[in-house]
Amino acid sequence: MTAVRAAALCALLIGAGAVACSGSAPADPSAPRVPVAGDVQTDPGGWIEYTIGDAPLILSAPHGGLLTPTFLPNRSCAGCVTGTDEGIEALARSVAAQFHARTGLNAHVVISKIARTKLDANREVVEATGGNEVMIPIWRAYHTFLDSAVARVTTSHRRGLLLDLHGTVHPYSRLELGYSVSAEQLRLSDDALAATGAVSRSAIARLTTDNRGGVSPVALLRGSTSLGAILARNGYPGIPSPDRPAPAVGEAYYDAGYITREHGSARGGAVDAIQIEAWRVGVRDTPANINKYATAVVTSALEYLRVHYGWTPTNAVSAVTESPTQR
Numbered sequence: 254m255t256a257v258r259a260a261a262l263c264a265l266l267i268g269a270g271a272v273a274c275s276g277s278a279p280a281d282p283s284a285p286r287v288p289v290a291g292d293v294q295t296d297p298g299g300w301i302e303y304t305i306g307d308a309p310l311i312l313s314a315p316h317g318g319l320l321t322p323t324f325l326p327n328r329s330c331a332g333c334v335t336g337t338d339e340g341i342e343a344l345a346r347s348v349a350a351q352f353h354a355r356t357g358l359n360a361h362v363v364i365s366k367i368a369r370t371k372l373d374a375n376r377e378v379v380e381a382t383g384g385n386e387v388m389i390p391i392w393r394a395y396h397t398f399l400d401s402a403v404a405r406v407t408t409s410h411r412r413g414l415l416l417d418l419h420g421t422v423h424p425y426s427r428l429e430l431g432y433s434v435s436a437e438q439l440r441l442s443d444d445a446l447a448a449t450g451a452v453s454r455s456a457i458a459r460l461t462t463d464n465r466g467g468v469s470p471v472a473l474l475r476g477s478t479s480l481g482a483i484l485a486r487n488g489y490p491g492i493p494s495p496d497r498p499a500p501a502v503g504e505a506y507y508d509a510g511y512i513t514r515e516h517g518s519a520r521g522g523a524v525d526a527i528q529i530e531a532w533r534v535g536v537r538d539t540p541a542n543i544n545k546y547a548t549a550v551v552t553s554a555l556e557y558l559r560v561h562y563g564w565t566p567t568n569a570v571s572a573v574t575e576s577p578t579q580r
């Protein structure tokens with residue numbers, strides 16, 4: 254990114270409500286400060302946090318926040334889901350730390366620190382805020398930061414991947430990978446699913462026409478190089494994948510939410526998105542399990558980026574050499 258573009262983006266972020274764009278001190282003290290990878294930006298209240306990256310990987314954690322300031326209203330919409338995704342903020346931070354330890358690079362990371370009783374950043378604005386107008390700028394900050402991350406990745410790497418990290422209460426010990434392809438569509442045969450064109454309209458739409466190995470759209474979902482297959486090889490089986498191509502009729506399954514639909518490539522962008530819902534016991538119930546799962550997410554993301562995007566960090570370390578707690 255050029256300094257001019259970075260400064261313009263910084264000014265845009267400040268205008269959108271970011272507190273500051275920290276970074277190297279500019280020569281002219283009156284000029285906007287140029288943000289650099291590793292800088293942390295927030296909305297004015299500090300509820301939404303964006304760590305600027307320099308890798309083609311974006312992490313999003315909208316449901317892990319625990320802050321419940323009494324001066325901000327609760328969502329009261331009928332049927333609104335308000336449960337916290339336990340361990341997911343820690344997961345996002347562990348994935349980012351381990352990614353940095355292995356590659357020397359920063360993933361872009363957007364985290365909501367405010368509880369879901371106040372804001373659900375993975376919903377459209379009315380349901381997200383429960384109709385509380387005071388919460389709208391905070392919701393907007395989350396998505397402005399994601400837009401900024403997508404813009405930066407597109408500028409710096411042309412293509413990239415967004416992983417929207419979640420925890421599910423569904424009673425199955427398996428990941429649910431969401432691409433905006435429905436359970437009903439996943440239950441089709443490969444040929445029938447291909448005929449629907451659903452994957453080409455999904456949150457990885459761009460990847461279906463622009464992947465390094467010429468992998469077919471359906472194979473991207475549940476073939477041997479799908480994210481589900483890679484995560485399974487790293488100890489975390491999920492749907493869809495070669496062994497588990499679709500949820501059974503009647504089984505609960507999240508096919509992706511607002512963030513994956515809006516910030517993935519379904520609308521023509523160059524960054525693909527996948528939602529990952531993780532079960533709790535043994536995965537995100539203790540710090541040790543969270544770090545272990547985070548290791549698998551990093552390993553899997555690096556393989557996925559290499560195989561499908563042709564991206565390899567130039568200074569990557571080939572194996573885990575330090576735990577995030579040592580950094």
Ligand SMILES: [Zn+2]
Binds near residue numbers: 316338418419420
């Ligand atoms: Zn969630």
